[in-house]
Amino acid sequence: FGASLGALSAIFSGQLSSMISQNPEVIAFSRQKMIIISSTYFLYGISETMGGVLKGLGKPIFPTVVTFAFMFLFRFFWIYVIFPMKPDSLTFLYVVWPIGWSMAIITLLTVYIPLIRKLQIGQNGIKQNLV
Numbered sequence: 001f002g003a004s005l006g007a008l009s010a011i012f013s014g015q016l017s018s019m020i021s022q023n024p025e026v027i028a029f030s031r032q033k034m035i036i037i038s039s040t041y042f043l044y045g046i047s048e049t050m051g052g053v054l055k056g057l058g059k060p061i062f063p064t065v066v067t068f069a070f071m072f073l074f075r076f077f078w079i080y081v082i083f084p085m086k087p088d089s090l091t092f093l094y095v096v097w098p099i100g101w102s103m104a105i106i107t108l109l110t111v112y113i114p115l116i117r118k119l120q121i122g123q124n125g126i127k128q129n130l131v
């Protein structure tokens with residue numbers, strides 16, 4: 001669902017951007033950001049869902065730290081350390097969102113996959129379906 005809405009937002013970014021301004025430069029910057037963020041926003045949904053599952057399974061600290069690290073600290077690092085290397089490109093600034101979401105997913109998978117496997121095996125040592 002998120003990928004579909006994100007794709008629609010990216011496809012119609014010109015029309016949506018023209019609702020906030022008629023200035024061609026503003027529209028161009030807005031479209032650029034919308035295309036990057038909207039087309040990858042489903043990654044944020046995956047990250048938040050995985051974090052929610054881990055929290056629901058009694059592991060709240062790890063997803064909280066991961067979210068803080070990649071949705072807050074990583075962005076500050078990017079803005080103050082990485083972005084100054086190429087300050088003339090807003091694209092280079094905007095990609096911090098999907099990169100952070102991807103890194104959060106990869107990090108969450110290190111706990112998510114083993115925990116789900118452990119749940120599937122169960123107490124009797126036989127693999128079970130969770131559904």
